[in-house]
Amino acid sequence: MSKVITPQQEDYSKWYNDIVINADLADHSAVRGCMVIKPHGYAIWEKMQQALDKMFKDTGHVNAYFPLFIPKSLFEAEEKNAEGFAKECAIVTHYRLKSDPNNKGKLIVDPDAKLEEELIVRPTSEAIIWNTYKSWIQSYRDLPILVNQWANVVRWEMRTRLFLRTAEFLWQEGHTAHATKEEAIEETTKMLDVYANFVENWMAVPVIKGVKTANERFAGADDTYCIEALMQDGKALQAGTSHFLGQNFAKAFDVKFAAKDGKLDHVWATSWGVSTRLMGALIMSHSDDKGLVIPPKLAPTQVVIVPIYKGDEGLKKMSEVAQSIKVKLEAKNISVKYDDRDTQRPGWKFADYELKGIPVRIALGERDLANGTIEVARRDTLSKETIRIEEVDVYIEKLLIEIQNNLFQKALERRKNMTHEANSYEEFKQILDEKSGFVLAHWDGSPETEEKIKNETKATIRCIPLNNPQEDGICIYSGKASKQRVLFARAY
RNA sequence: CGGGGUGUAGCGUAGCCCGGUAUCGCGCCACAUUUGGGAUGUGGAGGUCGUCAGUUCGAAUCUGGCCACCCCGACCA
Numbered sequence: 225m226s227k228v229i230t231p232q233q234e235d236y237s238k239w240y241n242d243i244v245i246n247a248d249l250a251d252h253s254a255v256r257g258c259m260v261i262k263p264h265g266y267a268i269w270e271k272m273q274q275a276l277d278k279m280f281k282d283t284g285h286v287n288a289y290f291p292l293f294i295p296k297s298l299f300e301a302e303e304k305n306a307e308g309f310a311k312e313c314a315i316v317t318h319y320r321l322k323s324d325p326n327n328k329g330k331l332i333v334d335p336d337a338k339l340e341e342e343l344i345v346r347p348t349s350e351a352i353i354w355n356t357y358k359s360w361i362q363s364y365r366d367l368p369i370l371v372n373q374w375a376n377v378v379r380w381e382m383r384t385r386l387f388l389r390t391a392e393f394l395w396q397e398g399h400t401a402h403a404t405k406e407e408a409i410e411e412t413t414k415m416l417d418v419y420a421n422f423v424e425n426w427m428a429v430p431v432i433k434g435v436k437t438a439n440e441r442f443a444g445a446d447d448t449y450c451i452e453a454l455m456q457d458g459k460a461l462q463a464g465t466s467h468f469l470g471q472n473f474a475k476a477f478d479v480k481f482a483a484k485d486g487k488l489d490h491v492w493a494t495s496w497g498v499s500t501r502l503m504g505a506l507i508m509s510h511s512d513d514k515g516l517v518i519p520p521k522l523a524p525t526q527v528v529i530v531p532i533y534k535g536d537e538g539l540k541k542m543s544e545v546a547q548s549i550k551v552k553l554e555a556k557n558i559s560v561k562y563d564d565r566d567t568q569r570p571g572w573k574f575a576d577y578e579l580k581g582i583p584v585r586i587a588l589g590e591r592d593l594a595n596g597t598i599e600v601a602r603r604d605t606l607s608k609e610t611i612r613i614e615e616v617d618v619y620i621e622k623l624l625i626e627i628q629n630n631l632f633q634k635a636l637e638r639r640k641n642m643t644h645e646a647n648s649y650e651e652f653k654q655i656l657d658e659k660s661g662f663v664l665a666h667w668d669g670s671p672e673t674e675e676k677i678k679n680e681t682k683a684t685i686r687c688i689p690l691n692n693p694q695e696d697g698i699c700i701y702s703g704k705a706s707k708q709r710v711l712f713a714r715a716y
Numbered sequence: 717c718g719g720g721g722u723g724u725a726g727c728g729u730a731g732c733c734c735g736g737u738a739u740c741g742c743g744c745c746a747c748a749u750u751u752g753g754g755a756u757g758u759g760g761a762g763g764u765c766g767u768c769a770g771u772u773c774g775a776a777u778c779u780g781g782c783c784a785c786c787c788c789g790a791c792c793a
Contacts, residue, residue, distance in 0.1 A: 230729085237787090254786070308793075348793085382717065382791055388793075442793050452791085465793065497793095532752050571753040578753095589752055599752080
């Protein structure tokens with residue numbers, strides 16, 4: 225064993241780091257809090273991007289790109305937004321370096337090159353985008369604007385973790401402008417549905433759609449909708465957010481439009497985003513002590529073929545069959561890698577592809593050649609089956625669908641087992657400590673109660689689920705009347 | 717940012733208390749035998765001991781600054 229992964233049971237947090245690093249997804253860099261996303265990790269991110277980008281375009285959105293830098297005066301325009309992000313901003317103050325007269329070969333910031341106005345490295349782009357929209361929008365005929373941007377943002381987090389919270393991360397941010405409140409709200413929930421669809425059907429991670437409490441709301445939003453997922457260790461992870469921004473940014477940036485009746489009104493806004501954090505959700509939903517498990521729909525390589533042979537002649541025979549299998553599978557739009565390297569032994573390759581999370585492995589040796597069979601191993605269950613070689617394409621095509629479904633069902637089952645109802649504060653705390661996971665409990669609706677529960681238990685209200693069943697109850701903390709249970713959990 | 721810990725070859729480590737240029741395993745290279753679950757043998761290469769400064773005849777080892785990472789807290793859409 226050259227690659228050792230700490231077992232989940234021993235230390236989940238270490239396990240997570242081991243997976244990220246040993247599966248070649250990402251690595252720490254020389255920059256504090258910033259990671260290098262390695263080719264295997266980036267390939268998965270690209271698959272996510274492709275699927276999401278198509279969904280955005282299918283719902284009428286277009287891509288554009290806005291600057292990395294935001295002048296401070298624009299950044300501070302929407303007060304709540306500015307306040308919310310102020311503590312974690314990187315700021316550009318100078319534009320030139322010069323040789324250090326006291327230290328040969330070293331550079332210093334040139335004090336003569338101080339910027340008139342500081343530039344904020346975007347932690348999110350509402351400010352620069354709404355400043356731009358001001359010049360794009362005059363009439364209801366200019367609306368709606370449905371723009372998305374794929375970009376990097378910087379948030380100077382105190383403590384970082386690979387993919388889950390890094391100082392710089394990749395994401396997409398949609399920013400839309402609408403003539404009416406209703407249309408903007410519809411957009412907000414539509415994009416939440418897009419996210420839920422993507423995370424459940426591509427990533428095979430079940431989510432709960434809901435709305436955030438005032439405490440947890442995006443700075444500058446009237447309402448924040450979210451999808452919440454539950455990780456293997458019982459902690460929640462916010463997988464995506466969609467914000468109804470009301471007219472807050474339109475007012476801050478003075479973006480008005482003339483309606484049909486000639487009256488001027490401020491534009492209604494939304495913004496929505498998912499980030500490379502989804503990689504963390506993917507890892508912590510399916511992977512095991514042998515390594516990463518990638519759902520087939522997001523696997524850069526879905527099937528790997530490993531030949532088992534003796535000598536050059538043996539390899540030649542094996543390669544002919546392997547290539548024909550590859551062609552058959554590719555005709556069904558399945559991505560296949562034939563690994564004929566003679567520098568690694570089969571056993572090594574088996575372990576390595578398990579570590580990297582490739583959904584299906586085909587092994588092919590003399591024995592199979594004689595029998596007209598191949599061995600098919602699936603990553604999700606680690607089970608193996610021998611099948612007739614002529615049925616390979618049909619079999620694998622079905623298998624990939626089955627693996628995708630199985631991963632989702634397993635995650636759904638786990639979430640079901642880790643979701644509990646608590647009817648008293650004692651019970652609530654007991655569940656958090658002994659079982660972890662989601663806890664459904666009554667809450668009196670006050671930010672104060674939410675804050676106290678958070679301080680005492682570290683559990684936060686992840687969301688108020690949409691279409692939440694209404695039932696009379698009393699708040700587990702204050703004993704005041706409540707109409708519905710909300711979703712609590714300790715979260716990443 | 718506060719408390720604790722760590723940093724020695726690509727990776728994991730011994731040595732540090734008690735100063736004299738470095739241990740072991742994996743990996744890497746060559747050759748041979750191997751190849752249906754991380755092969756074996758023989759030989760070999762690889763190190764400014766995180767970084768900068770100080771003490772000293774001499775620093776991986778002692779002192780200080782800085783950087784990074786890990787754990788706990790604070791913070792976090």
